[in-house]
Amino acid sequence: MAYRETGKVREHKAAQRELLLATGEALVREGGFAALTVQALAARAGMGVGTVYRYFRAKDELATEVFRRATEREVAAVAAALAGQPDAVASLRAAIGCFARRALRAPRLAWGLIAEPVDPAVDAERLRYRAAYAELFEQVIAAGLRAGELPPQPTRLAAAALVGALAEALVGPLADHQADEPVIHELTLFCLRATGARLAEQENDHDQTDGFAPGRARGHA
Amino acid sequence: MAYRETGKVREHKAAQRELLLATGEALVREGGFAALTVQALAARAGMGVGTVYRYFRAKDELATEVFRRATEREVAAVAAALAGQPDAVASLRAAIGCFARRALRAPRLAWGLIAEPVDPAVDAERLRYRAAYAELFEQVIAAGLRAGELPPQPTRLAAAALVGALAEALVGPLADHQADEPVIHELTLFCLRATGARLAEQENDHDQTDGFAPGRARGHA
DNA sequence: CATAGGGCTGAATCGTGATTCACTTGGCCA
DNA sequence: TGGCCAAGTGAATCACGATTCAGCCCTATG
Secondary structure, three states: OOOOOOHHHHHHHHHHHHHHHHHHHHHHHHHOHHHOOHHHHHHHHOOOHHHHHHHOOOHHHHHHHHHHHHHHHHHHHHHHHHOOOOOHHHHHHHHHHHHHHHHHHOHHHHHHHHOOOOOHHHHHHHHHHHHHHHHHHHHHHHHHHHOOOOOOOOHHHHHHHHHHHHHHHHHOOOOOOOOHHHHHHHHHHHHHHHOOOOOOOOOOOOOOOOOOOOOOOOOOO | OOOOOOHHHHHHHHHHHHHHHHHHHHHHHHHOHHHOOHHHHHHHHOOOHHHHHHHOOOHHHHHHHHHHHHHHHHHHHHHHHHOOOOOHHHHHHHHHHHHHHHHHHOHHHHHHHHOOOOOHHHHHHHHHHHHHHHHHHHHHHHHHHHOOOOOOOOHHHHHHHHHHHHHHHHHOOOOOOOOHHHHHHHHHHHHHHHHOOOOOOOOOOOOOOOOOOOOOOOOOO
């Protein structure tokens, strides 16, 4: 007998796979999924093209995995922002603010997750991504309905429309890229009005629960 | 001397070009811009691949032209629906209804114009398309502001968010594809609330100005 | 009808990026 | 150390659609 996979090797393989996924996300953050080519990935990760295929059956699989991870992180952040909010309006504010800040901070990634055209395989994942967001918003709206905070409305439709409004205003081609906070503030008001929340007309919008540490640099596209 | 382009030939060339554009749009209506390949186009139009290049310098040019025409028709329809509306709320209702009905009637096309990833050349055109829509909505909102019908808000942002909400709810992956009219009705309410329109709470939403003849078949995706 | 100047054709070519594979390298055990 | 096996390599190959072009065909004149 001459060879058996040892712990060190196993660790190394896991690290390689991890490296590929991290590098893949970095590429996506810089240039969207279009920039995620096997050649570029291998070069950036410091390995040969063929090696990539030792860790992923096909590029689809890799891209899907990169998408899924980023997705899960984003959705989890929004879900976390929702936790413990006292009412539906506060929840909506928190969710919108969280979504918006993260999207504005990583616009290419957000665009990749939300809108960029990629393969069918990734598109299937995107469906789940949007659905997950819509689900979050839907539940908040439903809760608001039950509590009488929001007027009757089809929750699914409203949730979809919210996601669309946020996406378009933030990462769509119409995004103005002005100072972030005022945009977020106005967009929040827009969404709250859309769902029929009764606004107190004084907007103390000091919620910043977005899962990020407060100070950091961010480049504009 | 032996040949000079005669009227008949000129007409034929114009017809050929027209045929290509129309066929191109048909392909897009069926399968989005992804289905608009030179091969498919030539086959469908009943001519050789090379002939296509006699009428268009490159595929980009053709795709852009197909996009532009469809775009102009859509935007014109919405603009027409706006004409002569008494106030901002009526205008919003008309614009939203028109946009929505047309999008639901030709979902693939709408998706192609709004969201499908295509070449950079076409994307530039898309920018103009969205901007044109946003422009329409923006002006309505601005008028509403001046008239005191709508509360203060950044018109550009609100317009973008409206376009996004409509697009996502109607042609996005979250679209539910239920009966059209109820969806349009609810979406209209959503948008009116979003812009802060004071709703009379009785919704007589009998506006159907969408530029189409009333009865026709439409397939669900 | 003969001839000239396009128009039309579609197989061949190109470009771009994914995928393969014959080979080299390095870790594991006796 | 020697032998074995998996990991790594990257040039070659594929796939797919845009683009070209050498040759065929049609229309308009004299």
